[in-house]
Amino acid sequence: MTAPHAISVHDIHKRYGDRDVLRGVSFDVPRGQVFALLGPNGAGKTTLIRILTTLIRADSGTAHVLGHDLAREAPRVRELISVTGQYASVDEELTGMENLVMIGRLLGRTKSAASERAGELLAEFGLTDAASRRVGHYSGGMRRRLDLAAGLIDSPPVIFLDEPTTGMDTRSRGALWDVVTRLAGQGKTVFLTTQYLEEADVLADRVAVLDAGAIVASGTAADLKRQVGSESIELVLDDGTTVREVTDGDPERVREVLNRLHHRGRVVRTFSVQAPTLDDAFLALTGHTTTDRKVS
Template sequence: MKENIISVRNLKKSYGKHLVLDNLNLEVTRGSIFALLGENGAGKTTTVRILSTLIQADSGSALIAGYDVHRESKSVKQTISLTGQYAAVDELLTGEENLLMMGRLNHLSGHLVKKRAIELLELFELTNAAKKQVKTYSGGMRRRLDIAISLLASPQVIFLDEPTTGLDPRSRRNMWDLIRQLAKSGVTIFLTTQYLEEADQLADKIAVINGGKIVEEGTADELKSLIGDEKIELTFDDLSSCQLALTLLQGQINESERMISINTCSIGSLRQLLNTLYEHGLEPSSIDFRKPTLDDVFMDVTSRKRKGKSANA
C-alpha cells in the first residue's frame, strides 16, 4: 500500500467573514495524480496556496512528506514546486537562460543547473527552441517551459494550478501526456482544474470541493457510479411532445435540446419505455445510450449542495 505524501486535517481559512475552507480533509498518495475539482470560489486555489506555504491556514494541519507546512515551511519548500495558472517566465530571455537563471535563484550549483537544463529542455521537447527568446514561444511552449523550471530542483510534489488554462486542444493533450510522464517518473502531481475531461483522463483520485469542503472523492469510475448506470437520451421533434413524454416517464428534461434523460440498466426497461410512448402516440426522433460522465457527477454534487443551502435558509 502506497504511503500518503500529503495529509490535510480540518483545514480552515477565512477572509473576513467569508469562510473559504471549512474543515477541509484530504490525502494524496505518493507518486499519484490527484485532481481537485471545484467551481470558481470553491477553495481550490486557497488550498494550493496553503499547501505551498504561500499563506497560512487559520486552523487545522497539513503535512507534506512528513513536514508541517506552517512550522516546517523551509523543508516543505525544498520538497515541492508550484506552477500557477499562467506561465511565469521572462519573455526577453531564451528558454535556456530562464532555466539557468531560476537554477541560480534556487542556489543550485552551476554544474547541476546546466545538466538539469539540458535534461529538461529535452524532456519537454524544447531543445530546438532553447536559444530563442521566450516571446517567440507559443502558449503551449511557454507552459512547458514553466513546468520545466518548476522541476529544476527535482521536487517530490508539484502543484499544477489549472495548468492547461488558455491552451488550444492540441496543446492541452500534449500537456496531459507530459503530466503522465511526470507521474511515471515518481513525481506526485496535485492538479486543480475546471476541465472535467482533464481530471477524467489523468487523475488516479479525484476530490470535488464545494463550499470549502470535500463533498465527494474517489476514482473517476467510483464517482461516476454515484450517478447510476447508463442513461437513455430521447430526443423529440418538438417541445410539446418532449414535455408530454416527461409526464409519462421519470427523467430529466433539456428543453433547449428537446431531450429527456432517463436512468436505465436493461433492454427490457427500454422496451417498456418505448411501448409507453407508442401507446400515447409519441415517437422520439433519436435514441442514444450514454454512460455517466464527471460532468454529471459535478452537476449532481454541486446542485445537491445548493439545495441543502436553500432548505436551511
C-alpha cells in the same frame, strides 16, 4: 519513519471577511499518484493550493507534505515541492534556455550544471528546437510547458499544478497531459486542480470534488461515476432538443422514458444509451457544472 501519504490534510478552514472559503477540508494523497481536485470557479481550489504550498496560512486545521507540518516546517516543505500556477511566470525577454539556467543558478547550481539540467528539461518538454528563442515568441502552450519545466529544476517529489491547462488549445492541453503522465511514471506525486472534468478523468488516480469550500465526494473517477447510476439514455427530439436521463441499465426505465415522451406528443429522432461521465457525477454531487459559479 516514512510518511504514509505525500499530502495529508485535516479539517482545514480559511475565512476572508464574512466568507468561509474553506470549511473543514480533509483528504489524503498517496505517494506517487496524480490527485485531481475538481471544483467550479470560487470553490476554494486556489486558496487550498496556496495553503498547501506555504504561501498563506490556514485559520485552523493541519496539513503535512511528506510528513512535514506546513505550519512548523514551512522551509522544509518548500524544498520538497514545486508550484505551477494558472499563468506562466517565466521571463518573456529571455530565451527558454536562459530562463532555466537562471533558475538553476538561483537554486545554487554551477553554470555548467544549470546548463546541463536546462538542456535535459527542454528535451523532456519538447522545447529543444525553441531553446534559443525568446519566450515572448512562444505559444501559450509552450510557455506553460517551460513554466512547468522551471519548477522541476531540482526534481522535487511533490508537484502542485493549479489549473495548468486553462486557456490552452486542445493540442497544447494534450501535450501537457503527456508531461503529467510522465511525471507520475517517474514516481512523482502530482496535485492537480482543474475545471476540466475530462482532464481529471484521463490523468487522476484519485479525484476529490470541492464545492463551496467543502469536499463533497472523493474516490476514483469510476467510484464517482457509479454514484449516478450505471447508464443513461440520451434522446434527440424532433426540435433538436437533447434529453438525458439516468436509467441504471434497466430496459423498463428506457421504455418508460420513451413512452412518456410519446404521450406528450414528442417525436424522438435518435437515442443512445451511454455510460455515466464524470460530468454527470459532478452535476449530481453539486447540482451545477464546473463553470456555473463566478470567480470570487
